Amino acid sequence: MARPFHDNPEKGVVREHWDTPLLRYLHDRFRVRYRYLGLPGVDLIDVNLWRDMIDEVIAFEPPGRLPNRRAAIDQLRLNMRIRNIPGIAYFGSFEEVVMLRKDFDGQHYSQNKLITLYNLDFCDEITSKVETQEHGKQVWRFEAIRQILRDQAVCFQREGSPRHFIMLLTIRNQSSGAKLHHLLTGPALLAEAKEHRQSCSVSNPFHDNSNEPLIGTHTWALKAVVFNYLLSYFNNPCLSTLFFPGVMYNGTPVAVGRGRARTTIPSPMLHWVVLCRFAEPEQVSPACWPSRYLGRSCVSVGGDPPLFWSPQTGETDGSPLAPNPVAWLEEHGSEVLRGLL
Amino acid sequence: MPKSRHFSREDIGGEILPILTTGLYRDSMDALREYVQNGIDAGAKHIEVSIDPSTVSVTDDGCGMTRPQAEKAIRLGISDKNPVESVGFRGIGVYSAFNLCEKLEIYTKPAREPGSHIIFNFDKIRKTLLVERERQKSGNDPVLYLEKLLQANVYVKADEAGVIARQGTKVLMSNLVADSYKRLQSWDEVETYLQDVVPLPFSPAFRYGQMIEGHFARADYRVVPLALEMGSRRESLYRPYSDAMFSGDEQYEPKFFPLKKGMQHFGFAWVCINGRRVLKDVRMRGLLIKKFGFSIGNRSYLESFFKRTVFNRRITGEIIVQHPGLIPDAARSDFENNSARQDFLGLLPGFITDLSSWGDQIQQNEKARQVLREVTNDLGVIAEDLPKSQRDKNLMLKYNVELADLEHRLNTHKKTLKSQEDLSAGYDGAAELLKHCKRLVHDALSASAAAQKRLEQNVVKVVQAETSIKKTTPLTPDEPPRELPAVLDAVGIRLSEDAKQAIRLFETDYLLPHISPEAYQSLLKQLQDVLEEGQ
Numbered sequence: 001m002a003r004p005f006h007d008n009p010e011k012g013v014v015r016e017h018w019d020t021p022l023l024r025y026l027h028d029r030f031r032v033r034y035r036y037l038g039l040p041g042v043d044l045i046d047v048n049l050w051r052d053m054i055d056e057v058i059a060f061e062p063p064g065r066l067p068n069r070r071a072a073i074d075q076l077r078l079n080m081r082i083r084n085i086p087g088i089a090y091f092g093s094f095e096e097v098v099m100l101r102k103d104f105d106g107q108h109y110s111q112n113k114l115i116t117l118y119n120l121d122f123c124d125e126i127t128s129k130v131e132t133q134e135h136g137k138q139v140w141r142f143e144a145i146r147q148i149l150r151d152q153a154v155c156f157q158r159e160g161s162p163r164h165f166i167m168l169l170t171i172r173n174q175s176s177g178a179k180l181h182h183l184l185t186g187p188a189l190l191a192e193a194k195e196h197r198q199s200c201s202v203s204n205p206f207h208d209n210s211n212e213p214l215i216g217t218h219t220w221a222l223k224a225v226v227f228n229y230l231l232s233y234f235n236n237p238c239l240s241t242l243f244f245p246g247v248m249y250n251g252t253p254v255a256v257g258r259g260r261a262r263t264t265i266p267s268p269m270l271h272w273v274v275l276c277r278f279a280e281p282e283q284v285s286p287a288c289w290p291s292r293y294l295g296r297s298c299v300s301v302g303g304d305p306p307l308f309w310s311p312q313t314g315e316t317d318g319s320p321l322a323p324n325p326v327a328w329l330e331e332h333g334s335e336v337l338r339g340l341l
Numbered sequence: 342m343p344k345s346r347h348f349s350r351e352d353i354g355g356e357i358l359p360i361l362t363t364g365l366y367r368d369s370m371d372a373l374r375e376y377v378q379n380g381i382d383a384g385a386k387h388i389e390v391s392i393d394p395s396t397v398s399v400t401d402d403g404c405g406m407t408r409p410q411a412e413k414a415i416r417l418g419i420s421d422k423n424p425v426e427s428v429g430f431r432g433i434g435v436y437s438a439f440n441l442c443e444k445l446e447i448y449t450k451p452a453r454e455p456g457s458h459i460i461f462n463f464d465k466i467r468k469t470l471l472v473e474r475e476r477q478k479s480g481n482d483p484v485l486y487l488e489k490l491l492q493a494n495v496y497v498k499a500d501e502a503g504v505i506a507r508q509g510t511k512v513l514m515s516n517l518v519a520d521s522y523k524r525l526q527s528w529d530e531v532e533t534y535l536q537d538v539v540p541l542p543f544s545p546a547f548r549y550g551q552m553i554e555g556h557f558a559r560a561d562y563r564v565v566p567l568a569l570e571m572g573s574r575r576e577s578l579y580r581p582y583s584d585a586m587f588s589g590d591e592q593y594e595p596k597f598f599p600l601k602k603g604m605q606h607f608g609f610a611w612v613c614i615n616g617r618r619v620l621k622d623v624r625m626r627g628l629l630i631k632k633f634g635f636s637i638g639n640r641s642y643l644e645s646f647f648k649r650t651v652f653n654r655r656i657t658g659e660i661i662v663q664h665p666g667l668i669p670d671a672a673r674s675d676f677e678n679n680s681a682r683q684d685f686l687g688l689l690p691g692f693i694t695d696l697s698s699w700g701d702q703i704q705q706n707e708k709a710r711q712v713l714r715e716v717t718n719d720l721g722v723i724a725e726d727l728p729k730s731q732r733d734k735n736l737m738l739k740y741n742v743e744l745a746d747l748e749h750r751l752n753t754h755k756k757t758l759k760s761q762e763d764l765s766a767g768y769d770g771a772a773e774l775l776k777h778c779k780r781l782v783h784d785a786l787s788a789s790a791a792a793q794k795r796l797e798q799n800v801v802k803v804v805q806a807e808t809s810i811k812k813t814t815p816l817t818p819d820e821p822p823r824e825l826p827a828v829l830d831a832v833g834i835r836l837s838e839d840a841k842q843a844i845r846l847f848e849t850d851y852l853l854p855h856i857s858p859e860a861y862q863s864l865l866k867q868l869q870d871v872l873e874e875g876q
Contacts, residue, residue: 058573070395070516077395078515082448082504084400088573089393105394107572 007045010249010301014271017306018247018299019168020049022273022325023117027053030340032164036087037148038119039094042075046119047085057087058115060094063104094120095130095144098151111151114159114278118148118167126171126226127179145169146233152278153236162279162339171226173216173248173268177206180214180221183228193228196220196294200314216268219248220313223270224294230274231288237281242289242336244273244328245318248310249301270298273325277336290332299323354483355470355490358417362439365671369441369521370531373399374538374635375434376512381540381565381633383510390535391570392525395517397442402509406449411457411497414447417487439463443516448504456500464516466494528571536581540564540634544579549595553611556597560609562661565634586622586657587615588831595658596699602688605664605681610692612658614700617707619654619833626654626833632662638674646693652700654833706761709754713764716747717771724778724807728800731785741782748775774806822865823858824848832872 026032037058040047047057061076063069073091080089090103097103101110122141129138156163184197200220214221223246234241251267290296297318300310309318321327329337366372373390376399380388383403391398406414413421414435438445443464450456473485504511517525525531535541542564543550557564567578593614600607610628620626627640643660644653666681676682723740730736751758751771758768781799822828825848826841836844853861 074395074516077393078513081391081396081398081513082502082511086570086575089395091394107394110573112573 007041007043008250008252011251011269012045013301013306014247014249015046015049018271018323018325019046019273022244022329023050023053023166025326025329026164026166026340030337032116032340034117034166035113035115036117036119037115038117038168039121040076040119042072042079044076044079044083044085048083050117051083051085054117055086057085057089059087059089060097060103061089061091062093062096063091093130093141095141098144098147099130099132099139111148111155114152114155114163114165115148116163116165118165118169120145120167120169122169122171127175127183142229145230149233149236149239153238156238156278160280162277164275164277164336164340167272167274167276169226169230169272169274171222171270171272172251173219173222173270174213175218175222175225176213177208177210180206180218180225181208183225184221188228188232190228190231192292192294193224196224196314200224204313213265215266216248218313219246219270219298220294220315223298223312226270226272227294230272234274234276234288238278240277240279240287240289240336242275242329242333243293244275244325245296245323246298247271247273247301247307248298275329275333275336277339279339287335289335350488351486353487355466355473355485355487357487358436358439358466358490359470361417361433362436365433366437366440369524370534372438372441372514373397373525373531373535375437377401377535377539377567378434378633378635379403379512380510385509385565388539388565388567389570390531390567392531393572394522394526395515397514397517397525399512400509401511402507405451405454405505405508405510406457407451407454408457408497408499411447411449411459415459415461415491415495415497417491436461438512438514439466441518441521442514443518444514446513446515447510448500448513449510450500450505450508452508456503456505457497458500458502458504459497460495462494466490469494528569528574531571532569532578533581535567535569535578537636538634539567539578540631541578541580542566544581544583546583546585547580548584549613550580550582553595556609556611557661560661560663562663581625582613582657586620586625587613588618588621593703598692598695600660600685600688600692602684605684607667607685607688608661608663610658610660610696612656612696612699614656614703617655617704618831619651620657621833623833623835625657628653628656628658628660630660630662632667632669635669635673637662637669637676643689643693646689647697649697652697656696656700705754705757706764709757709761710764712750712754713758713767713771716751716775717767719743719747720771720774720778721807724774724803727778727781727785727803731781731796731800734786737782737785740778741786744775744779744782748779751775770806774803777802777806822869823862825865825868828865828869828872831869834872 023034027034032053034050034054035056035058036047036050036054038046038060040057040059042061044059047054047059057080059076059080061073064072070091073089077089079085080087088107090097090107090109091105092100092103097109102108126140126142128141130141130144131137132139132143152165184193189197204218204220206214206218206221227243230243231241247270249269249271251269253264253266255262255264257263295314295316297309297311297315299307299318302308305322307323309323311317366375377388377390380399380401380403383401383405385401385403387402389398389400391400410421413419417436418433435447438461443462445461445463447459448456449459469485469490473483477483540563543554554564569576569578593616595611595613598610598612600609612628625640628643629640630637630642640657641653644650647653662676662685664681664685666679667685668677668679668681669675670677676685723743726736727740751768755768758764777799781796781803784796784799822831825844826836829836848861856864
């Protein structure tokens with residue numbers, strides 16, 4: 001499946017009206033500077049937009065299509081040099097490089113300083129798999145998040161003082177009923193996710209054994225899955241987290257199938273922002289804010305205003321005011337912001 | 342048909358480009374050198390080299406090129422640079438990346454002027470040459486001339502992206518040829534190479550670095566800070582000198598030697614010496630000749646000028662050449678053969694003589710210091726024993742001989758020791774103790790009553806003198822070598838681990854059962870002295 005383009009117009013709206021105000025607020029108000037790890041794309045749109053706030057970039061670029069699989073990574077590296085962006089670009093998908101600890105060029109991957117800004121794009125379905133260091137054992141791509149949080153924890157232990165980081169996470173709002181059923185009935189499901197499933201599946205059910213892709217129709221289910229797994233990855237006595245409302249937008253449609261069966265399908269995307277704070281265990285009771293997060297309204301990209309509250313199945317209406325990440329942070333983030341104030 | 346035919350531009354085929362670049366720049370790192378060199382020639386105050394598997398970039402903050410200069414920079418074998426002021430002046434260096442990358446781009450901008458973007462499409466040049474070769478194999482006439490080839494693939498345009506914000510030049514070599522990149526993957530290799538070709542500053546880990554840089558500044562010799570970035574590692578590079586190269590306390594302040602002959606000023610040398618020992622790091626032994634920071638030849642260049650070649654192994658430093666007539670050859674292994682080179686070579690024996698005298702003086706001081714240390718030690722042992730063994734005639738006879746020997750050793754170095762401010766007091770103390778010990782032994786050996794009375798007085802004096810010498814002479818005896826491999830290591834003879842094991846086995850199982858450890862240590866010490874003197 002092709003990757004959505006980074007310069008998709010709706011993605012641009014999310015970047016401009018949701019991510020940028022938040023990053024700029026933290027930078028201007030608390031002098032936060034960013035060490036960026038993510039997939040900026042060849043044209044480095046994010047990085048260029050936030051260049052004045054970024055000290056270093058750790059970028060990933062997977063191989064492109066034949067005949068020149070290196071074209072994108074070569075161009076990305078060249079662009080980083082032309083624009084004097086300090087950092088390193090790895091050749092390979094973020095998940096593979098992080099799990100295998102090296103890229104296709106043989107560059108070793110290690111993290112020796114805390115990353116303060118993740119911008120991760122899981123363009124394939126989150127249930128697809130990737131090889132690990134353990135004799136090629138395969139795990140979910142999403143497990144890479146667990147790995148980067150382990151790396152973060154090691155860096156935090158070394159650096160000590162309270163540290164904050166932001167995770168921008170984009171996933172494809174698509175899965176099959178069978179997969180969602182499997183993921184939402186596992187023994188590790190948290191109480192909130194279980195409760196959410198029970199209340200939502202009545203009004204917006206899916207067929208438990210269907211392998212047909214559910215494209216953007218069951219946001220509540222995907223949101224519950226991602227929230228459940230992120231919380232299990234964030235399970236660290238030194239870590240507290242603030243989840244921002246999920247933002248839904250339409251990515252660039254992708255072509256699927258071959259020959260006469262080839263067609264394009266829409267690319268509904270779900271964008272998450274999570275602000276995390278590492279601190280010594282005695283300084284924080286690990287917690288996730290706000291409570292009853294799954295019942296809070298998502299945000300959608302529109303025309304005018306560019307963002308609006310868009311409650312999905314099982315979600316209550318949003319605030320009467322237009323969605324604003326800075327207002328959300330000020331309302332819910334006092335605990336997570338401790339140490340910055 | 343015309344009577345004569347003159348050479349024309351169509352007589353230079355495209356193949357001349359790979360012939361020239363491959364011949365001159367065999368090592369992929371030579372391209373780095375060429376672009377760094379251009380930055381230095383442009384008066385850069387800071388240079389940055391970044392290497393990743395796709396791209397190599399060299400960025401400097403030098404004066405940059407105006408549009409007309411950028412247009413001239415693409416010429417092949419023509420340069421406006423003055424060989425007196427610049428290292429590069431042959432006009433080929435800009436093509437040095439031909440074998441390294443598919444595309445070379447140079448962004449350059451002088452202050453307050455628009456920037457230029459120079460593009461060399463090496464990949465297309467190579468492909469065009471390949472097609473031409475195939476054409477010729479099929480019996481076709483050659484049609485690819487150098488002019489046509491470069492015209493199609495090398496051009497200058499305005500830097501529309503504004504890559505250089507203020508002033509300077511950025512050289513970007515992209516889509517690296519895989520084989521070439523291999524050589525650039527090793528941090529250590531790139532660092533060593535750049536240390537050899539860039540006038541880097543000294544490391545903070547070298548205590549005399551600032552002093553030498555001060556001398557550089559007074560002599561109008563510029564150092565250029567350079568940062569190397571490779572993957573996630575980014576560090577400033579320094580000249581490869583550090584305090585760790587020298588053994589123990591045997592590090593002396595550097596000495597500066599002006600290099601002049603009549604009215605001709607060739608530059609200067611700075612030299613550090615490692616006392617009486619050879620330098621631990623083999624690669625750093627000897628003097629390196631530098632012009633504009635670029636090394637000429639290697640550190641063995643001057644070895645043949647020394648009467649005792651071991652001397653070259655005890656010193657490290659550089660000869661900074663500033664004479665405009667001394668022009669490095671293309672391979673930078675020597676200078677071009679001209680009258681300036683002849684004069685320079687003629688100057689070297691005198692310089693080596695001055696250097697050797699300085700080294701000899703240091704060696705004598707070191708030797709004297711060591712003798713004083715040993716004599717003081719031995720005297721201390723005797724002095725401590727004398728009061729209680731004065732009635733043992735045999736022992737007194739033995740001490741009599743030993744004291745005569747110590748006196749002889751001390752007197753041999755008297756002049757040197759007395760001339761050294763820090764050793765003079767130690768010498769006086771040792772001489773005083775020696776005098777009292779000698780008198781005590783003498784009285785102990787004579788039988789008269791008067792002598793007996795003097796003996797009692799001398800015992801007191803010896804004890805006092807011994808106490809005083811302990812206060813005045815810092816006793817820092819060398820750790821005596823305990824095994825042969827350690828001795829060989831100390832004098833710079835490298836053995837394999839297997840050889841060391843075999844020698845140790847021989848020592849412990851076959852030699853030490855027949856000789857006391859003290860006697861063996863003494864033999865090893867003598868061997869070390871002989872090897873150090875004789876090297």
